[in-house]
Amino acid sequence: xxxxxxxxxxxxxxxxxxxxxxxxxxxxxxxxxxxxxxxxxxxxxxxxxxxxxxxxxxxxxxxxxxxxxxxxxxxxxxxxxxxxxxxxxxxxxxxxxxxxxxxxxxxxxxxxxxxxxxxxxxxxxxxxxxxxxxxxxxxxxxxxxxxxxxxxxxxxxxx
Numbered sequence: 001x002x003x004x005x006x007x008x009x010x011x012x013x014x015x016x017x018x019x020x021x022x023x024x025x026x027x028x029x030x031x032x033x034x035x036x037x038x039x040x041x042x043x044x045x046x047x048x049x050x051x052x053x054x055x056x057x058x059x060x061x062x063x064x065x066x067x068x069x070x071x072x073x074x075x076x077x078x079x080x081x082x083x084x085x086x087x088x089x090x091x092x093x094x095x096x097x098x099x100x101x102x103x104x105x106x107x108x109x110x111x112x113x114x115x116x117x118x119x120x121x122x123x124x125x126x127x128x129x130x131x132x133x134x135x136x137x138x139x140x141x142x143x144x145x146x147x148x149x150x151x152x153x154x155x156x157x158x159x
Contacts, residue, residue, distance in 0.1 A: 023102055037076075037097055047125040051101060056117035057094040063119060067109040072101040074119070106131075 007021045039053045055063065055076055063076045075098040103109075103123070110122035 026102075036093055036095070037099065039099065049107070049123040049125075051121045051123065053099065053119045053121075054117060055119050057092050058117070058119075060114040063114070065109070065112055065121065067103075070103045070105065070107075072103055072109060072121070072123075074099045074101075074121070 005024075007025060011018070011021055037053050037055050039051060042050045042052070044050055051072075051074075053074060058076050058078060062078055063074065066073045066075075075096075077096045078094050104125075106125050106127050108124050108126050110124050112119065112121045114120075
């Protein structure tokens with residue numbers, strides 16, 4: 001039994017998170033609920049990820065990968081030569097598919113490779129220099145160095 005989560009109370013009490021709630025609600029109403037094709041998402045390092053899709057029976061030419069804004073779309077359409085074959089049993093799913101992945105900000109699609117029925121897509125987090133933390137030097141002239149001193153106790157000076 002699957003119940004959808006209601007984000008309405010959170011939408012009323014937050015500002016600027018509409019995009020996040022839209023993504024969560026869209027994930028609940030997933031377009032590909034049958035889970036085809038199967039996939040893994042692996043974190044290779046802090047800023048590197050890999051999506052691997054199991055696409056047996058497909059050729060590299062049958063698959064299209066499109067990265068646009070914060071979305072990665074992988075689609076596959078088997079070639080037409082398969083229609084001439086007569087199958088006694090067909091256990092390997094080889095139907096057209098479209099799988100979408102929402103990418104976080106600054107995630108860029110690197111490269112893709114295809115071997116042994118597995119499609120691997122490399123993703124990298126590339127944070128712009130302007131967004132990275134930077135150390136700020138404290139300025140001051142040599143004549144007037146910045147020094148913090150405790151207030152002097154007049155009673156100690158007179159003694």
